[in-house]
Structures are given as C-alpha cells and as structure tokens.
Amino acid sequence: MSPGNEKEIIKRIRDGETEAFSALLRQHQDKVYSLIAQIVSSHEDAEELTQDVFVKTFKKISSFRGDSAISTWLYRIAYNTAISATRKRKQVFINLEEKVLNNIPDEVVDDLLNLENDEKLLQNIKEAIEKLKPDEKALISLFYMQGRPVNEIASITKLTPDNVKVKLFRTRKKIAVLINQAQYEAR
Amino acid sequence: MKQDKALRKTLSQFEPQLPFGFHDKVMKKIHLEAELQKKRNYILDILVAGTVSFLLFAGAIYTLNNYLGYNILKIFQGLNIPSQHGLPVSFYICMSFIVLLLLGMDFKLRQIIKKGPGKGPV
Structure with a gap:
C-alpha cells in the first residue's frame, strides 16, 4: 500500500x-x-x-x-x-552487570551471531531472546525481524537514534553472554 | 551489527500466525466503536447546542436589559389582553419568541456541525 x-x-x-x-x-x-x-x-x-x-x-x-x-x-x-x-x-528479568558485558570482546559477539548453520546455536539464541527484557526484545524484533531503520525505531520507542544504537549493541552482547552461559552449563 | 545472520535466522523462524477469524473479530469491534462514537458525538452536539442556545438567550436578555434599556417583562406586563383560557397572552408571546429563537439556532448549528470533518449528522 x-x-x-x-x-x-x-x-x-x-x-x-x-x-x-x-x-x-x-x-x-x-x-x-x-x-x-x-x-x-x-x-x-x-x-x-x-x-x-x-x-x-x-x-x-x-x-x-x-x-x-x-x-x-x-x-x-x-x-x-x-x-x-x-x-x-511484574515479571523478573535477568540484569547483567556492565562488567560482564564489557568482558566479552566485540569480535566474539560478531563471530557468534553469524554462525547461521549451527542448529544448536540457533536454539541457544532463541532461549537467550526469551530471557531478554521486553524493551530489548522489541528493539531486536523491530531491527532484525521487521527491518525497521534506526531512526524509525527511535520514533517508535521515543529514544534518540544514538540511544537505539547503544541499546541494540548492548542487547547483542547480552545475547552472546547468555549463549556462553548456556553452553557452559551444558558441558 | 547489520549482518548477525544467526540472529536474523532465529528471528525469521518466529512467525506466529494470527488465529482464523481475527480480522472479522476486530472489524466487529471497530463497527461497535464507530456506533459508540456516533452516539457520543450526537450527545455532545445536543449538549453544545443547548448550552450555546441558553447562553445566547441569556446574553440577549442581559443586553436588552442593561445596555438598551429594553425590559421585555415590562412590555409584556403592559399588554392587557383578556384570555379565555386562564394564561396571560404575554406568556404565549414570550414562549413563541423563545421557540422561534431556539429553532433558528438549532438550524444554524446543524448546518455548522454537518460541515465539520468526521462528524455525523445530528
């Protein structure tokens, strides 16, 4: 339309x-x-x-x-x-400390979130997404699933475009940390 | 961040389907809401028209009394026409004046409301 x-x-x-x-x-x-x-x-x-x-x-x-x-x-x-x-x-969500998020290098996050043929990893990502806060879920859904540009997401969530970028970046890291934790617990 | 193929793939697998009949169910609610809005607008229009009519009438009486020295009640009191039905003629004259005034205002307000956007006819 x-x-x-x-x-x-x-x-x-x-x-x-x-x-x-x-x-x-x-x-x-x-x-x-x-x-x-x-x-x-x-x-x-x-x-x-x-x-x-x-x-x-x-x-x-x-x-x-x-x-x-x-x-x-x-x-x-x-x-x-x-x-x-x-x-x-009033659900309780996982809050990860800044230190934990900063401990994981950006390259590790990039590599991890690009392994598209690892079915076990895809399952871990799915479980990690379920543990995110509602606003974090909304951000990744709007950006990755619906393909909305950052400026539009900023308008929807009433954040600044820079804030949206920072939150998306941190959410990716949080997913990576949660995947690592799940993989560690599975061993 | 633009790539994140694994993340995209996981999210693309999440495709919840709306239950059958969802569209009709929502449209039913929308039609009900439209009916409610029409009723609300109708009541609001009547309230506005009534308030404006009353204020105009009160304003007219006030202006005639205080600025033009024209006392309607005294004029009606001065008339001494015998009535066969018990009520003074001044009462009928006064009532017909009010009725004509209100009918005129009602007609004008209906025209204004019909021209307004998104308003149903009164």
Whole structure:
C-alpha cells in the first residue's frame, strides 16, 4: 500500500467510512501481532493486545497528524501497549552487570551471531531472546525481524537514534553472554 | 551489527500466525466503536447546542436589559389582553419568541456541525 493510498484510506475513515479500516487492518495485522507476541511471549495475550491496538488506532485516528508513516504510528501504539502489559505482569528479568558485558570482546559477539548453520546455536539464541527484557526484545524484533531503520525505531520507542544504537549493541552482547552461559552449563 | 545472520535466522523462524477469524473479530469491534462514537458525538452536539442556545438567550436578555434599556417583562406586563383560557397572552408571546429563537439556532448549528470533518449528522 503506497503512502498516498494510506492517506486516502485515513481520510475515508475520518469521513465516517468505517469499512475502510479493513484495508489498514489487513496490511498491518500480522506484523503488529508478531511484534507484540515477541514482546509479551504469549500468543493468547498477544492476540488480545493486538485487538486492543487496532481499536485504539481507530479511536485515535482523528488525532493522527501524518508527521510520520501510519505504520510508525501504529507500531508506537503497539509498542506502548505491549510494554504496559508486561509491566502489569511484574515479571523478573535477568540484569547483567556492565562488567560482564564489557568482558566479552566485540569480535566474539560478531563471530557468534553469524554462525547461521549451527542448529544448536540457533536454539541457544532463541532461549537467550526469551530471557531478554521486553524493551530489548522489541528493539531486536523491530531491527532484525521487521527491518525497521534506526531512526524509525527511535520514533517508535521515543529514544534518540544514538540511544537505539547503544541499546541494540548492548542487547547483542547480552545475547552472546547468555549463549556462553548456556553452553557452559551444558558441558 | 547489520549482518548477525544467526540472529536474523532465529528471528525469521518466529512467525506466529494470527488465529482464523481475527480480522472479522476486530472489524466487529471497530463497527461497535464507530456506533459508540456516533452516539457520543450526537450527545455532545445536543449538549453544545443547548448550552450555546441558553447562553445566547441569556446574553440577549442581559443586553436588552442593561445596555438598551429594553425590559421585555415590562412590555409584556403592559399588554392587557383578556384570555379565555386562564394564561396571560404575554406568556404565549414570550414562549413563541423563545421557540422561534431556539429553532433558528438549532438550524444554524446543524448546518455548522454537518460541515465539520468526521462528524455525523445530528
């Protein structure tokens, strides 16, 4: 769907044509669901939260000014909704000390995260991702899975682009540390 | 950081599927929300129209009394037309004046609201 097309759809929704929302929903539902499922780690909760996100979007559509793409705005609503839901659950996440993260050289992280044919490693990465904090999961999901540029991720998460880069870098390191720990425990 | 092939591959394997009927379920909720919004707008329009009408009427009376020295009540009191139904004619004149004023304002406000973006007809 082109940006011009999306503007036309938004105009129709604002003019009272509710059915026009269907096109917007079809276009974004899978990606929004995927992002939320990654953050909350529960498919049932993710489905409910995705519904909430689209109802919120419909309610707020008259306040959408068009400064950013509709997808950015939609992702921002999805990100905030999912993060709020995880806060309510009060889950405990692993906090790694700065020292531990600094102990692992960048080259080791680069090498480790590029071994794409090692099935055991892929399983370890999957388990490491599950142990990340919700905002860290959101960052890697937006960057690696959805292919969003850093500037857009900054707009979605309300961080600066530099902060996004730093957080992504640290999250990669955290994944590498968690993989090393898992491999050490398996021996 | 741009590469991280193993990380990308792991994440690409995570493709959760939305349950069947999700789209219809959400659209049902959207239609319900649209109906609610219409009702809310309708109530809001009535409240705004009522408040504006009352303020305009009160303002008109205040202006006539205090700035133009035109006392409507005195004029009505001065009229001494016998009534067969018990109520004074001044009452009917006063009521018809108010009704005409409110009908006029109602017509104007409906036109303004219809022109506004995203508002349903009242």
